[in-house]
Amino acid sequence: MTTILTTERLRLRHAELRDAPAMLQLVNEPEFLQNIGDKQVRNLQQAELYLQNGAIASYQQHGFGLYLVERLADGVTLGLCGLVQRDYLQHPDVGYALFREFSGQGYISEAALAVVAYASTELGLKQLCGIVAPDNLASKRILEKTGMRPAGQKLVPGSDKTVDFYLLELA
Template sequence: MPTVLTTGRLRLRHAELKDAPAMLLLVNEPEFLQNIGDKQVRNLEQAEQYLLNGAIASYQQYGFGLYLVERLSDNATLGLCGLVQRDYLQHPDVGYALFRQYSGQGYTSEAALAVVAYARDTLGLNTLCGIVAPDNLASKRILEKTGMRAAGQKTVLGSDKLVDFYLLDQV
């Protein structure tokens, strides 16, 4: 389980198939379904495929992906945070989803800020973006903390869903 980066309270590492039980729970939380969407993951086998086809494939294809976020003090799995290369976006997207019991404690901001710094300093990515449901004010605040600014709206590929688009030029 390669650790990608650590912060004062968190470890971000590559997701693995052993993380399927946590992913099954995370992608079916009401907040995930409302703000990110239904990934049609209903059992452990589907959760493993979700990891294989998503984060794990992304590490191999792009050298980055969504990372499992763990709390250093007790190794608790808090959720995901990382970079996603989406077909309909020109730049990598800073994405995150934490279990609801860990929201409001600064973990998401801490992880997102660390991912943005990693993208700039280690991966050499000069431009990042973020997408967020228009009514997800908490997520917008996190993107703004990373230095992103609102830059209009985008339509999600394969749907008629509009999302707010944020951009961070780090040059």
Template sequence: MALLSSPRLSFHLLTKADAALMLRLLNEPSFINNIADRGVRTLEQAEKYLIDGPLAMYRQHGFGMYRVTRLADGLDIGLCGLVYRDYLGKPDIGYAFFPEFAGQGYASEAAAAIFAYGKNVLQLSEIVGIVAPHNFASQKVLQKLGLQKQGQLQVPGEDKKVDYYALPTV
């Protein structure tokens, strides 16, 4: 059963049964280039990643990343959801789609649906975004949500900075 849906997509809680999907997505060159190399190379590692990541986040925060399915044909096309990172101190919106579904508006549609879900259903007071400085497509997705670049942050424990997006303060 879907957690929520948008005009073309449905969103589902991840389970250990999604290990193959996670393994493929985490090893896409676009994921590694734009997000990070999580070092997940086997189904067993993907299952552990799910248990320690999204499934733990559901229990701890009541939200996480969700499997995104295209309504037209039931294909799993990627992930979108909310992630709580200690160094941000608030949830950020995240998404990753298989490359064959890029450029079709799915990221924008999914992000808008999750943003509204976070605000209206989960009653989150603030949702932010982080993105690699070179990832212009994702920057546009965040901007469509009304988020504006506030500066850059150093990712703790990693040798990289990310652009930080939030709603403008009045």
């Protein structure tokens, strides 16, 4: 298990194939489907492939990716938070998803702030961005807490979906 960072309440670590059951559940949560999209993950084998081709491949290719967020107190998986290098975005995207039962407790804000600090101090990145569905006000508040500011909209390639685009200049 590779821990990337810890906060007061959280551990962010590399996702592993053993996390497939949690991923299967997370990517099929109603909020995930509505705000992020349907990843067509319906069984454990597909969840393993989703992890292998997504987060795990990103760690190797970019040196960062989406990290599993666990509560330090009991090791419970809360969701994902990290950096995603998307082909259609110039800068790494701060991405996150949380199990519904843990929303409203500040976990993702805490994780996102830690990821932004890590991106600046450990990875030496100069800019980050965020994309969010126009009606996802909770996610917009999280991006704004990290210091990101609205910077227009982007059309997601291969879809008719337009997302709000946020940008952050790191020191």
